[in-house]
Amino acid sequence: MFVKVPYTEDREKSPWAEDTCVPTSKILSDNPSRNYNVAVGKVTIVIADSYGNEYYRLTKKPSGDQLKGYISKVKDQVDKANEKLQKNLDKANDYLAKEDRKNAVKYLLKNFKEGVVGLQAQEDTIRAYHDILDAARSQMAELVEKGDAEGLKALAKDVDKTDMEKEVDEAIDALK
Numbered sequence: 616m617f618v619k620v621p622y623t624e625d626r627e628k629s630p631w632a633e634d635t636c637v638p639t640s641k642i643l644s645d646n647p648s649r650n651y652n653v654a655v656g657k658v659t660i661v662i663a664d665s666y667g668n669e670y671y672r673l674t675k676k677p678s679g680d681q682l683k684g685y686i687s688k689v690k691d692q693v694d695k696a697n698e699k700l701q702k703n704l705d706k707a708n709d710y711l712a713k714e715d716r717k718n719a720v721k722y723l724l725k726n727f728k729e730g731v732v733g734l735q736a737q738e739d740t741i742r743a744y745h746d747i748l749d750a751a752r753s754q755m756a757e758l759v760e761k762g763d764a765e766g767l768k769a770l771a772k773d774v775d776k777t778d779m780e781k782e783v784d785e786a787i788d789a790l791k
Contacts (some may be wrong), residue, residue, distance in 0.1 A: 635778050636724060637741055640732050642667030662686060664693050666733030693734065700726045700736035707743060716747060717773045723747070724776060748779050755779075755786055764790045 641650040642663070651669065653659045662671035662685045670692040671685045707722035726740040751774055758766040764787060771783045 636727050638727055638730050638732050640667045664689055668731040696731055697734045697736050704736050704740050751779060755783060759786050762790060
């Protein structure tokens, strides 16, 4: 499927955009030309999967055969990306089985840094991430109720660089 994205020179992020470490679809964003980093005044063809994950970028008009070749390679690239994500997810699940939340989160965040969306392993990663944060929020509420600053500091180490990092820091500051 071919999608022509209207180009806009606006490079400012929306002030209402949610700040999260969980990757989101570039193609569905408020400004795809910004998120795909399309240079001003240059022809850019982004060859992506059905979720908008970029695999190839062309800056010159390709022939039909060249374009067909790139498109046929995308399936293999998607499979490779999913395998890489699955390896990190498996490691995260191993750490979760050992009740090592900090290292589990580390591997989930590695998947997020890949920036891909929609692939099965990434969707499973997102579910695991939210399950971990939900449990951590419950634990944080209990620690706040007890006034346990040391417990909150330990929790802060586990959720470092996550969407919950700021919440825990604020809870620690509130106890002071």
